[in-house]
Amino acid sequence: MNSYDRKVAIVTGASQGIGEGLVEAYRKLGYAVVATSRSISPSDEPDLLTVRGDISEAATADRVIGAALERFGRVDTLVNNAGIFVAKAFTDYTSTDFTEVTDVNLAGFFHLTQRAIESMLPRGGGHIVNVTTSLVDNASSSVPSVLASLTKGGLQSATKSLAIEYAARGIRVNAVSPGTIKTPMHDESTHTFLDALHPMGHMGDIRDITDAVVYLENAPFVTGEILHVDGGMSAGH
DSSP: OOGGGSOEEEEESTTSHHHHHHHHHHHHTTOEEEEEESSOOOOOOTTEEEEESOTTSHHHHHHHHHHHHHHHSOOOEEEEOOOOOOOOOGGGOOHHHHHHHHIIIIIIHHHHHHHHHHHHGGGTOEEEEEEOOGGGTSOBTTBOOHHHHHHHHHHHHHHHHHHHHHGGGTEEEEEEEEOOBOOTTSOGGGHHHHHTTSTTSSOBOHHHHHHHHHHHHTOTTOOSOEEEESTTGGGOO
């Protein structure tokens, strides 16, 4: 198969956790993958291109899209997985916290999504998936998270807005809204507390999120969807 005939997915925050799982999921689907993060390692595999950079910077978005088009000739899917979560009481947030979270969660989404859609339009279609958080829909006094709600909530609204703006032009836009997922970022000492946040009594696994993204990838009649994968968290307690 000519490399330009193979579908191409871009995954942000791709060096570990959910992002690393998404890279493998798309490769199993037969996609070539462009994986980006601040610390991602080089790859010599023909179907995997890694781009190291700070996704909050417009220049990184330019490099990621440019590298995808140079190597593979197209962009079919973008998964905006990169994100920063800072749990603090609202009055304890610093200006540095605000800048860091909004830079990654909002500016990173904006710059890369804008460029991805520009590259998709001439091909007549594509797919954007945003990874948010179910705390947007079900705030918890035990996990203060205003900056997550401000930024990831904005992504959920943008998901629906973009889905409608580009529906007639072949570009679908969806979101996956996870509960707490068991990844290396959560120390084992916190697992009992985090398990209890979910009505089902346990955290999710990385596979739960990658399966949800793959479902959306293979659902051509679904756009503007916020798919909750959260052990019932968004439904209530």
